[in-house]
Amino acid sequence: xxxxxxxxxWIRVKxxxxxxxxxxxxxxxxxxxxxxxxxxxxxxxxxFSDDSIKFFINFKEIENEAIDIVxxxxxxxxxxxxxx
Amino acid sequence: MIKITNKDFxxxxxxxxxxxxxxxxxxxxxxxxxEDLFNEKETIExxxxxxxxxxxxxxxxxxxxxxxxxxxxxxCIIVHRVGKISLGEKIVFIMTSSPHRxxxxxxxxxxxxxxxxxxxxxxxxxYGDDLKIVGAKEKDLEKNLKWKDVIKN
Numbered sequence: 001x002x003x004x005x006x007x008x009x010w011i012r013v014k015x016x017x018x019x020x021x022x023x024x025x026x027x028x029x030x031x032x033x034x035x036x037x038x039x040x041x042x043x044x045x046x047x048f049s050d051d052s053i054k055f056f057i058n059f060k061e062i063e064n065e066a067i068d069i070v071x072x073x074x075x076x077x078x079x080x081x082x083x084x
Numbered sequence: 085m086i087k088i089t090n091k092d093f094x095x096x097x098x099x100x101x102x103x104x105x106x107x108x109x110x111x112x113x114x115x116x117x118x119e120d121l122f123n124e125k126e127t128i129e130x131x132x133x134x135x136x137x138x139x140x141x142x143x144x145x146x147x148x149x150x151x152x153x154x155x156x157x158x159x160c161i162i163v164h165r166v167g168k169i170s171l172g173e174k175i176v177f178i179m180t181s182s183p184h185r186x187x188x189x190x191x192x193x194x195x196x197x198x199x200x201x202x203x204x205x206x207x208x209x210x211y212g213d214d215l216k217i218v219g220a221k222e223k224d225l226e227k228n229l230k231w232k233d234v235i236k237n
Contacts, residue, residue, distance in 0.1 A: 008136055009206035010217050052220075059139045076136055076204075080220035083133065083140075083164060083205025084115055084176050084196060 001026055001071035003033075009079040011047065024069075030057070031065040033075070047077060054078045085160075086144045088137055090167040092174060102159050102181050109185035111192040115176040117169050126211045128171060131218075135166045136204035147198045151180065154194075154235060155187040162195065164205060194231055201228040 005020045012018050024036060037044040047053055055062045056076040057069070069075075085101060087093075095114075102110060120128045148160050163177040178195050182188040207218040 006136065008134060008204070012134075013217070056139060059142050076139060078136065078139075078204060079206070081201065081204055082207040082218045082220050083135075083203050084200040 003069060003072070004074045005037075006074065006076045008077070009082075011053075011077055011079060014043070026071075028069045029065065030055070030062055030067045030069060033069050034065075052080050085162075086141060086148060087163045088135060088140060088144075089163065089165055092165070093163055093177065095177075098161055098163065098177060098179060102161055102179055104158055104181065106158050106183065107181040108183045109188040110179060110181045111185070111188040113176070113178040113192050113196050114174060115196070117171050117173055117175060119171065120209060128209050128211060130168050130170045130210040131175070132168050132208040132210055132215055133164075133166045133175070134206045134208070135164075137166075140164070140204040143203045144199065147195055147202065150198075150235060151191040151195050155180075155182060155191040157182050157187060157191055160191070160195070162199070164199075164203070166205070168210070194234070197224070197227045197231060200224040 001024060003022055003024060005022065007015055007018055024033070028036070034044070034048050038048065056078065057067060058074055059076070117128070117131050120126070144162050144164070148162055151157060152160055158181040160181070161177070161179040165175055169175055176196070176199065178192050180188045180192045180195070182191070201224050208215040209218055
């Protein structure tokens with residue numbers, strides 16, 4: 001299945017891209033997706049250990065890492081916001 | 085009305101959208117690009133605002149609905165710009181209308197305090213060709229927290 005990951009602010013700058021499209025195996029939970037991403041790029045371990053960063057699946061904040069990831073999902077990785 | 089735009093906007097046009105004989109008070113907050121007072125060595129030329137638009141619209145709608153419900157507003161307009169915005173130009177506009185002044189003033193402050201810490205926008209300062217990320221401010225989080233009990237009641 002395919003999932004899109006969107007990057008913002010300093011994460012987008014550091015990765016030098018605003019999104020990725022990953023092909024991943026079926027029946028993954030968010031906690032499994034984290035391991036998959038860390039394996040792809042160790043930079044993700046820095047992201048996942050930063051408490052100030054929030055994660056959204058299809059525009060809803062992830063509160064439980066056991067949430068299922070399904071085909072077509074969009075994961076947003078958000079550093080603290082600074083609008084206004 | 086909620087709008088995210090990469091273009092400047094007219095205050096008169098927005099005002100005409102909220103005019104009503106039911107209003108006894110209209111409050112306006114307009115955020116603009118200021119010089120960076122904390123960096124005397126460099127002069128800011130502009131800011132750049134990035135946005136996760138679908139999420140930001142959802143968040144702004146939620147903030148607006150909370151304000152209308154809590155203060156029984158007649159109407160509320162929120163406009164936020166994205167992209168490059170030059171020194172002195174408008175960034176964010178909030179207009180609230182109600183029969184009496186207290187509701188429009190309090191709700192307007194609530195909306196900007198919520199927006200600052202909950203809506204998916206990110207600011208960069210531009211110095212020449214350099215873009216520097218603007219970090220989140222502790223005082224914005226503190227301002228947001230003061231509304232916790234108000235919204236509960």
